[in-house]
Amino acid sequence: MPVKILSVDDETDLELLLTQYFRREIRKGEYEFHFAHNGLEALAMLLKHKDFDIILSDINMPEMDGLTLLTKINEMRNPALKCIMVSAYGDMGNIRQAMNNGAFDFATKPIDLDDLSLTIKKAIEHIKYIKNMQKDSAQLESLKGDLAIASEIQQAILPRIFPPFPENAQQLDIAASMHAAKDVGGDFYDFFRIDDDHIGFSIADVSGKGIPAAIFMAVSRTLIRATGIRGGNPSDCITYSNKLLATESVDCMFVTVFYGIYTISTGEISYCNAGHNPPIVLKADGTAMELPMPQDPLVGALEDMTYHDVNMKLEPGETLVMFTDGVNEAMNKDFQEFGDDRLIASLQKCSGQNCQQIIDSVKADVASFVGEMEQSDDITLFALKRVK
Numbered sequence: 001m002p003v004k005i006l007s008v009d010d011e012t013d014l015e016l017l018l019t020q021y022f023r024r025e026i027r028k029g030e031y032e033f034h035f036a037h038n039g040l041e042a043l044a045m046l047l048k049h050k051d052f053d054i055i056l057s058d059i060n061m062p063e064m065d066g067l068t069l070l071t072k073i074n075e076m077r078n079p080a081l082k083c084i085m086v087s088a089y090g091d092m093g094n095i096r097q098a099m100n101n102g103a104f105d106f107a108t109k110p111i112d113l114d115d116l117s118l119t120i121k122k123a124i125e126h127i128k129y130i131k132n133m134q135k136d137s138a139q140l141e142s143l144k145g146d147l148a149i150a151s152e153i154q155q156a157i158l159p160r161i162f163p164p165f166p167e168n169a170q171q172l173d174i175a176a177s178m179h180a181a182k183d184v185g186g187d188f189y190d191f192f193r194i195d196d197d198h199i200g201f202s203i204a205d206v207s208g209k210g211i212p213a214a215i216f217m218a219v220s221r222t223l224i225r226a227t228g229i230r231g232g233n234p235s236d237c238i239t240y241s242n243k244l245l246a247t248e249s250v251d252c253m254f255v256t257v258f259y260g261i262y263t264i265s266t267g268e269i270s271y272c273n274a275g276h277n278p279p280i281v282l283k284a285d286g287t288a289m290e291l292p293m294p295q296d297p298l299v300g301a302l303e304d305m306t307y308h309d310v311n312m313k314l315e316p317g318e319t320l321v322m323f324t325d326g327v328n329e330a331m332n333k334d335f336q337e338f339g340d341d342r343l344i345a346s347l348q349k350c351s352g353q354n355c356q357q358i359i360d361s362v363k364a365d366v367a368s369f370v371g372e373m374e375q376s377d378d379i380t381l382f383a384l385k386r387v388k
Contacts, residue, residue, distance in 0.1 A: 002029050002032040003030065003031050006035075006042060007034070007035050008037075008041075009058040009061070012037070014111075015035045017111075038063040039064025042055070042064075053080070054081075054124075057070070060087060066085055066087070070101055082126060084123065085098040087108065154184050155178075157221065158189060158190070159190065162355075170387060172199070173384070174382075175355035181209060185217070186213030186378060187379075189322075189382040190225055192228070194231055199262045200229065201384060202257060203279075204257040206253065207253050213253070216255065217255075223245065224238075233261075233270065234307075235308050238299060256275040256299070257272075257276055258271065259271065266313070267313050267314040268312075271312070272310070275294055275298030276324075279323070280323075280347060281319070281320055282347050282358070285351070288344045290344070314384075316386055318386055319385040320384045321383050323381050324378060326375075326377035327381065331373055332370055356383075
């Protein structure tokens with residue numbers, strides 16, 4: 001596209017002078033000159049055609065002078081529109097005022113066309129820079145909008161109705177939350193009914209941050225749910241999920257997963273911990289016990305890995321509290337981590353509370369510890385309590 005230049009001058013011989021000097025650029029389609037003879041005429045053209053790039057304006061003109069025209073152009077708030085002001089060499093007061101009012105550059109009469117050519121080229125470079133910045137800004141705003149929608153979608157695919165199984169409210173309590181460090185996150189939690197007496201549940205943490213982690217999170221969550229809902233042992237579910245994820249993994253992404261099956265009638269849990277933080281059991285008397293460290297590898301990195309089942313049992317009043325490392329590795333301004341000991345101490349204060357109260361209490365303790373430090377990782381908590 002040619003650079004559109006509007007020359008505003010009451011001296012008609014300037015039109016011939018410019019078209020003759022810049023004839024090569026005009027023929028090549030690089031420049032496109034338009035002419036007005038006073039500020040009012042120029043303003044009308046600017047309002048009708050909003051794609052001018054450069055205004056080459058005399059200061060002293062009838063009907064509307066160049067300084068007034070410059071003020072009107074400023075009101076259009078188009079930073080990519082550059083004004084080059086022209087006046088007699090002795091009119092430095094008006095030239096200085098024009099520069100103070102936002103003119104890009106100036107030229108003095110009689111016009112040195114070689115110098116004017118350099119000034120126009122310099123203005124074009126500034127215009128290109130500003131237009132590129134505007135384009136980048138528009139793309140950034142579009143990306144922000146897309147991320148906001150993606151964040152809503154990500155939250156929507158996580159279960160958000162608590163208690164999730166009202167028909168078992170006298171036996172089972174569940175609550176969970178996920179707070180992403182960025183617009184979208186790589187953590188997830190999930191739970192679903194397998195049959196009348198069994199609930200599948202999981203918590204996971206995908207490697208990395210942002211959009212790639214969020215996509216891998218959605219795929220992992222869907223795969224584990226679709227596999228687990230068919231029944232079978234937790235280790236079978238994780239083995240199958242690992243095989244598929246490792247085959248399709250991009251950039252060596254992986255996910256740590258704690259997946260379990262809870263028996264409502266007995267409180268028994270069969271679980272497989274694939275490289276995830278060991279959950280904590282909050283007992284009815286207020287003591288807390290961390291489960292054994294995981295022996296099985298994380299999911300999605302290598303095919304043909306072996307996974308194992310572990311069995312445990314929740315007694316009435318006991319709560320299994322699961323979390324991602326955004327909780328225990330949260331840092332304060334002194335770069336100290338919240339840590340497992342503080343997490344256990346925080347949980348021990350929650351004796352007798354329901355799952356939602358436990359999660360809210362831990363989140364409040366983490367927020368108080370971190371203070372004004374920016375959140376560096378997704379924070380996800382999941383609590384499952386045997387009521388009776």
